Amino acid sequence: MIYLIPELSRATGMTDEMRANFRLMQEVSEYTRLNPANRVQSLNKFIKRIIETRDAKEVLDQWQVQLSQELVRVSIRELPRETILFGSEHSEESNLKSEWSIRGRTSMYKAVDCRRWIMLYPEKIERQSRNFLKTLIEAAQEMNYVIAEPLHKGVKSGRQEEYTSIIEEMAEKKPNFVLCILPTNRADRYSALKRLLIVKFGIPSQVIVENRVLKHKNLRSICTKVAIQINCKLGGIPWLIKMPVAGLMAVGFDVSYDPRNRKRSIGAMVATMDVRVSSCFYSVTVQYKDGNEMVEKIDQHMQKAIEFYKYAVGAFPERIVYYRDGIGDSQIQFVKRQEVEPIIKTLSQIYGSNPRFAFIVVNKRTNARFFKKQGNQFINPQPGSIIDNGVTCKGRQDFYLISQHVGQGTVAPTYYNIIHNNTGLDIEKVELLTYKLCHLYYNWGGTVRIPSICQNAKKLAFLTTQSLNGAIANEHLTKSLYFL
Numbered sequence: 001m002i003y004l005i006p007e008l009s010r011a012t013g014m015t016d017e018m019r020a021n022f023r024l025m026q027e028v029s030e031y032t033r034l035n036p037a038n039r040v041q042s043l044n045k046f047i048k049r050i051i052e053t054r055d056a057k058e059v060l061d062q063w064q065v066q067l068s069q070e071l072v073r074v075s076i077r078e079l080p081r082e083t084i085l086f087g088s089e090h091s092e093e094s095n096l097k098s099e100w101s102i103r104g105r106t107s108m109y110k111a112v113d114c115r116r117w118i119m120l121y122p123e124k125i126e127r128q129s130r131n132f133l134k135t136l137i138e139a140a141q142e143m144n145y146v147i148a149e150p151l152h153k154g155v156k157s158g159r160q161e162e163y164t165s166i167i168e169e170m171a172e173k174k175p176n177f178v179l180c181i182l183p184t185n186r187a188d189r190y191s192a193l194k195r196l197l198i199v200k201f202g203i204p205s206q207v208i209v210e211n212r213v214l215k216h217k218n219l220r221s222i223c224t225k226v227a228i229q230i231n232c233k234l235g236g237i238p239w240l241i242k243m244p245v246a247g248l249m250a251v252g253f254d255v256s257y258d259p260r261n262r263k264r265s266i267g268a269m270v271a272t273m274d275v276r277v278s279s280c281f282y283s284v285t286v287q288y289k290d291g292n293e294m295v296e297k298i299d300q301h302m303q304k305a306i307e308f309y310k311y312a313v314g315a316f317p318e319r320i321v322y323y324r325d326g327i328g329d330s331q332i333q334f335v336k337r338q339e340v341e342p343i344i345k346t347l348s349q350i351y352g353s354n355p356r357f358a359f360i361v362v363n364k365r366t367n368a369r370f371f372k373k374q375g376n377q378f379i380n381p382q383p384g385s386i387i388d389n390g391v392t393c394k395g396r397q398d399f400y401l402i403s404q405h406v407g408q409g410t411v412a413p414t415y416y417n418i419i420h421n422n423t424g425l426d427i428e429k430v431e432l433l434t435y436k437l438c439h440l441y442y443n444w445g446g447t448v449r450i451p452s453i454c455q456n457a458k459k460l461a462f463l464t465t466q467s468l469n470g471a472i473a474n475e476h477l478t479k480s481l482y483f484l
Contacts, residue, residue, distance in 0.1 A: 033409030036371045036378040043071065074390035076372065078382055079435050085109060085240045087144065094439070097405040098383035099446035102143055102224065102238065110279050112236040113146035117177035118170050120163060123154035128214045129181055132223070139223040145231060150179070158183040160192050167193070171201045177230060178205045185209045191467040202474025204233035204482040225443075232442045232481045237279045241439050244432055245425065247274055247318030249309050252453030253298065255326040256461035258470060264288075266470060268461035269298060270453055271305040278312040280479045283456070285464045285472060299342050306350060308479075318356060319423045320347070321433065323454045325362040332361065332419060340420050358421040358430065362450055366415045368400060380411040383447050386431050387413070397427050403438040403447045414449055443484055459483050 018024055034042060050056045050067055060067060084100050085091050087107030094100050102108065121129035133152070140147040151170070155162050163180060170178075178197055182189060190207055197205040206229060208214075216222055228238045251271045258264040264287060271282040282305040286297040309317050322343070327335055340359045347355035370387060371378040381402050388399035397418040402411055418430060425433070437451035448455050460483045464470060473482065 029408055035408075036380055036410050039369065039410050040071065040371055040378045071371075072391060074370075074387055076370065076381055077386045077388075079384035079386065079432060081384070082241050082436065082439055084439070085242070086238075087111065094446075096382070097446065098403075098439075099405070100239075101445045102228065105142065105144065107144040108228070108231055108236060108238045109240050110237040111143075111145045111231055112234040113148070114140075114177050114230050114234060115146065115148040116173075116175050117148070117150045117179065118167075118173075118175045119150040119152040119179045119181070120155055120166060121152065121181040122158055122183050122210070123156055125181070125183070125210055125214065126154055128210070132181070132208075132214050132219065135219055136223040136226060139220060140227040143224070143227065145227060147227060147230065151175070158189075160186075160189040163189070163193055164196055167196055167201075171203070175203060177234060178203050179208065179230075180205065181208050181210060181214070183210050185212065187466075191469070194463070194467045195469065195471060198473045198477060198482065199468060199471045200474070202476035204477065204480065206230060206233070228442060229484055232484050235279060235480045237275070238442050239440075240275055241436055243275065243436060244429060245319060247313075247315070248433075249273065249305070249317035249320045250437060250451070250453045251302070251305065251320065251322045252451060252455070252457035253322070253324050253326075254454060254457040254461050256458070256465040258465045260469075264470065266461050266464045267298060268457045268464065269301055269305070270456040270460060271309070272453060273309050273312045274317070280308070280312045281456075281481055282308045283460055283473075283478055283481075283483070285460060287470050298339070299346050302343055303346055303350065306347075316351065319358075319425070320355065321358045321360065321423065321430075323360050323362050323434075323437075323451050325364075325450065325454045325458065327361060328363070328365075329417075332417070335361070336419055344420070354422065356423045358423045358425070359419055360421075360430070360434070361417040361419055362454055363415040363417070364412070364450060366400075366413060368413055368415070369410050370400070370402065370413060371410070380406065384435055386435075388427065388431070397421065397430075399427065399431055401431065401434060401438075403435055404449050405446070412449070442481065456481065456483070 047067060047069060051069065081094050081098065083091050083093050086102065087109050090106055092100060119133060137147050153166060155166065167178065180193055193207060197203045206226060213222055231238060249271055251269065253267065253269045256266050258266065266285050266287055268285045273280045284301045286301065288297065306316060324335065344355065344357060347357055368391065370381055372381045383403055383405050385402040386399055392398045399416055400413040401416060402413045404411065416434060418427065421430065434451055437453060438447045440452035441448045441455045463483045
């Protein structure tokens with residue numbers, strides 16, 4: 001037991017009030033988010049200090065180590081910008097920031113109309129809620145997407161019990177979607193509603209907070225994003241890109257620790273079907289306390305994902321690429337022994353031969369930073385920049401990928417280590433495939449830092465630990481992105 005004396009204790013960090021102060025945060029960011037030019041200057045000063053400090057020089061001499069006075073120069077290969085495919089055979093090239101938007105009369109690639117649904121809102125903000133509903137329907141119409149008039153009901157108080165009671169009563173009408181407007185952002189109320197809808201009834205849902213959405217100055221833009229999320233949660237696809245290989249199943253896996261019990265973790269796996277044939281996804285979560293339990297269950301769910309792929313597409317996947325997030329370099333050998341080998345064994349039993357399978361470790365927590373020299377200035381490399389020479393490890397198939405654009409500071413690369421690959425795809429095709437998958441996270445009209453399938457697994461694991469208390473979602477939801 002550790003006793004802290006209040007009079008001698010001092011709070012550290014930043015308060016919510018400080019974080020809400022835009023001017024303060026902007027000034028802080030000048031030190032916490034250095035742009036490439038300032039970061040290079042800071043690194044050069046640091047190197048110079050080490051070389052000119054006698055004590056530091058003596059330590060380096062003892063180890064017979066020499067520190068270069070310049071940063072390492074490597075060649076960067078830039079992948080071309082991707083063409084984004086929308087509905088009605090419309091397409092457009094992503095901009096220099098690798099971003100795009102559904103605007104005007106642009107249709108989503110595949111739309112699943114929202115026709116039989118329910119909207120709940122506090123009675124005291126009925127006028128604002130109806131205005132939001134009107135804007136949502138209009139935003140959907142601009143995308144040639146149908147959001148019908150819902151069965152809406154006002155909630156007299158903002159209490160969790162009243163929302164729960166109304167949902168249980170209306171669930172008998174078998175709605176295919178529920179949208180709840182909440183007066184405040186209370187975690188316990190949000191978690192209770194999500195558990196009820198996802199675990200008990202298996203109904204996809206959207207929860208909106210009054211002061212964050214209804215009072216936002218750009219309500220139309222928010223409604224467009226909500227309409228896209230509704231489509232995804234019902235099984236639709238907002239956009240696609242051309243894939244370099246056919247018959248591909250991409251799998252993402254991530255781990256989230258339970259905040260109430262650090263010894264318990266949730267592993268989440270999300271798998272794609274062949275996007276040209278089916279818009280379905282297979283998602284599953286598994287609770288575990290040690291590595292062995294996790295591996296056994298994930299092995300079983302990999303088999304279920306392949307069986308579901310055959311049901312949705314009509315054949316087994318020709319290639320499987322598995323992106324594994326949430327592990328460090330020290331765990332590579334353990335993962336090879338406890339995850340890669342059992343998965344390959346299971347796949348061999350299914351296919352009756354050596355499966356075309358790749359296992360790629362994804363690492364976001366890397367200290368490497370790369371700067372592109374433009375004239376006499378240093379800038380961030382463009383999205384799609386690949387570094388697979390000079391700073392990679394000998395004996396490995398690995399690479400760095402900068403897939404996203406940042407508005408402030410220095411962009412952080414993601415490190416990929418291919419620890420198994422017999423798909424027939426060389427490293428350049430794996431790099432291209434990985435970058436393409438960074439375009440398909442439907443919560444954002446642009447590229448993300450890791451492949452979308454990994455980001456989806458991360459989102460699912462986080463929702464399960466933070467809101468569902470480790471509970472498994474209803475089986476009716478395993479085919480869609482209900483967790484977005």
